[in-house]
Amino acid sequence: MSDAALRFEHVYKKFRKGETFDSLRDLIPALTGRMFRQQELSKTDKREFWALQDVSFEVERGEAFAIIGHNGAGKSTALKILSRIMKPTKGRMIVNGRLSALIEVSAGFHQDLTGRENIFLNGTILGMTKREIESKLDEIIAFSGLEEFIDTPVKRYSSGMYARLGFSVAAHVDPDVLIVDEVLSVGDYVFQQRCMERLRSMIGGGTTVLFVSHNLKAVTELCNRAMLLEHGKVVTIGQTDSVVRRYLCDSLKPSTSGPNKSVYISELKVRDQAGEQSTFESGQTAWVDIEVTAREAVEKLAVVIWLTDQSQYALFNTSTERLGHPPFSLNDGESYRCTFELKLNIAHGSFHVCAAIHRYDIQKDYDVKAPATTIFVGSTMAVRGAVNCFPRLVEARTVAEAASSSK
Amino acid sequence: MKEELQELYKYRELLYMIANRDVKVRYKQSVMGFMWAILVPTMIVISGIVVRYAYAMAAHVPVAKADIASVAVKSLPWAFLVSSIRFGCNSLIGPNNGLVTKVYFPREIFPLAAVLSSLFDFLVASGALLVFLLVARIGWSIYLVWIPILIIGLVILASGVGMVVAAASLFFRDVKYIVEVLLTFGIFFTPVFYDVSMFGDKGKWLLLNPVAPILDGLGACIVRQQPPDLPWCLYSFCFGTVSLFGGYVFFKHLEPAFAESI
Numbered sequence: 055m056s057d058a059a060l061r062f063e064h065v066y067k068k069f070r071k072g073e074t075f076d077s078l079r080d081l082i083p084a085l086t087g088r089m090f091r092q093q094e095l096s097k098t099d100k101r102e103f104w105a106l107q108d109v110s111f112e113v114e115r116g117e118a119f120a121i122i123g124h125n126g127a128g129k130s131t132a133l134k135i136l137s138r139i140m141k142p143t144k145g146r147m148i149v150n151g152r153l154s155a156l157i158e159v160s161a162g163f164h165q166d167l168t169g170r171e172n173i174f175l176n177g178t179i180l181g182m183t184k185r186e187i188e189s190k191l192d193e194i195i196a197f198s199g200l201e202e203f204i205d206t207p208v209k210r211y212s213s214g215m216y217a218r219l220g221f222s223v224a225a226h227v228d229p230d231v232l233i234v235d236e237v238l239s240v241g242d243y244v245f246q247q248r249c250m251e252r253l254r255s256m257i258g259g260g261t262t263v264l265f266v267s268h269n270l271k272a273v274t275e276l277c278n279r280a281m282l283l284e285h286g287k288v289v290t291i292g293q294t295d296s297v298v299r300r301y302l303c304d305s306l307k308p309s310t311s312g313p314n315k316s317v318y319i320s321e322l323k324v325r326d327q328a329g330e331q332s333t334f335e336s337g338q339t340a341w342v343d344i345e346v347t348a349r350e351a352v353e354k355l356a357v358v359i360w361l362t363d364q365s366q367y368a369l370f371n372t373s374t375e376r377l378g379h380p381p382f383s384l385n386d387g388e389s390y391r392c393t394f395e396l397k398l399n400i401a402h403g404s405f406h407v408c409a410a411i412h413r414y415d416i417q418k419d420y421d422v423k424a425p426a427t428t429i430f431v432g433s434t435m436a437v438r439g440a441v442n443c444f445p446r447l448v449e450a451r452t453v454a455e456a457a458s459s460s461k
Numbered sequence: 462m463k464e465e466l467q468e469l470y471k472y473r474e475l476l477y478m479i480a481n482r483d484v485k486v487r488y489k490q491s492v493m494g495f496m497w498a499i500l501v502p503t504m505i506v507i508s509g510i511v512v513r514y515a516y517a518m519a520a521h522v523p524v525a526k527a528d529i530a531s532v533a534v535k536s537l538p539w540a541f542l543v544s545s546i547r548f549g550c551n552s553l554i555g556p557n558n559g560l561v562t563k564v565y566f567p568r569e570i571f572p573l574a575a576v577l578s579s580l581f582d583f584l585v586a587s588g589a590l591l592v593f594l595l596v597a598r599i600g601w602s603i604y605l606v607w608i609p610i611l612i613i614g615l616v617i618l619a620s621g622v623g624m625v626v627a628a629a630s631l632f633f634r635d636v637k638y639i640v641e642v643l644l645t646f647g648i649f650f651t652p653v654f655y656d657v658s659m660f661g662d663k664g665k666w667l668l669l670n671p672v673a674p675i676l677d678g679l680g681a682c683i684v685r686q687q688p689p690d691l692p693w694c695l696y697s698f699c700f701g702t703v704s705l706f707g708g709y710v711f712f713k714h715l716e717p718a719f720a721e722s723i
Contacts, residue, residue, distance in 0.1 A: 069721065076632065076633060076634050076722075077633050077634045077635040078633045078635050078636065078639075079635055081633065134562075134720065137564070137565050138565040139561075139562060139563070139564070139565050139720045140717070140720050140721060141717040155563075155564065155565075161559045161560055161563040161564060162559075162560055162563075162564065164482055164486060164556075166485075166486050166489050167482065167485065167486065167489075171482075171485070174478065175478055175479075175482055178474055178475045178478040179475060179478075179560065179564055179566065180564065181566075183474060184474055184478075
């Protein structure tokens, strides 16, 4: 019980919606008015809403824990309570040890100061001592990759450089509990990988990490346990995979197609042998059933489908025409059905299935659904990246010195 | 309260860093560099000399060197007080806005850093004033030992008021305009351009302004080579201590709501 790094005990948080009095000019007349009509007080209660309701969870020391949920589910409020920026209306929150937050890492920067001066400023804001920063200064600068520009005022930095410097400082705080909020989207690919590596090594080194992100791939890669929030309430807490699955199942609501289009995708289903499905194992076969309906006569159509990863990067694309099926034409009220069989040789993560009705000769899209639905692919194999090449270790041994150095 | 003070002590380096940032930025932004610290007090001193000259003309007496020195000596601490309160008032709603909703640390650091950075400007300007006093051969006395004590009194007062207006201006957007008006016209209710002694018996009404005994005391021990008016200085100190204590409690009471109201 006492080994928990942090604990939420029945935390409630109430906010006020709508306008509150933010100037004396408005407050004074309102107060004098209120003295005469006291019953109006109850009216304001309707404008309150609960951002968090009875949220309880516990994170063990050295554990990586994720909070996921839609926008407005209460994730940010939970983080603000954790980092002590806000106080819960009811309930308790306990943190054991030094807590640091990677929330908008460059918040403490000042435009007119140089990169080096800002490292000291931001480091102190994040709770480091001056001596600590001095001892880590070279490491921080090297991590940011901004050696050349470190004595330039940060107002001349690009937004990427700005964010990189911010992350570099925050990544060197060495807290007991680290809160990470959507910061991994900064910088280029190489820097993002470096951040992920840094987070992994921190988790490996015993830091408790609390991760809030929409990047489900990063969440499943980093965290072993997760909590799903919806409308301020805990839906489920458990193994990351199952929580992510639950989250995706809940969010699978087919979007209604534009009623004013001449031809539209009237149905799109992803299924396995048994029926409609949203979670698959890597390497499994999936079928995508698509139905297209026309409202007026259209000709030379093809159905295109593609898969993207979380960051909308297209991983795979094909179409009825590419697969050798000739373009088809539809009359008013007619429908067309096709089924694609896909072998999901993709790695662990969540992927969007997208579809479009396309006419190749005039390059026109009649209807696009991107994403049409989201699938989650699990894998028992420890592979990382976008695809699964189903690796097998065929040979691994130490080679005798003589053999390798023979020249 | 004890825990809160311990926490503030733990964050003392941050207080220094924020004050340091404000000073650095202030001096970096202006081409004049350190002249910036002297600009505002110089303007006050010049206005004071004009006012003093008008008194002298009306009374048909020449302007005494001591009168000008007295205006200069009192202008600097007044400029310090005004700048502490003005920067303190904007310290939570201004450029630090982002920090209040993003990172946790004791928020009183902001108004206190405003006092600290203004104190730095004050010290720079005092260097210039010292040169002036030496050139003008104002002389010295044992009563100069009162200077640091009186300035500490002023710092206490500035910190207390700074915390109150910082917290209040976060909740009510018009507080900063009210504070601005009070600071602009406050100089007429404070013995900066004139001396308390000019009012004779009625002078004690002026001394009710807690800043007045301190400024008058500084004028007394530097220019007139007299001890400050001790009972009135004690009054200022009590007022300052109450405002510091009350301001801190007020600030800490409102602090949890800062992030939501900004």
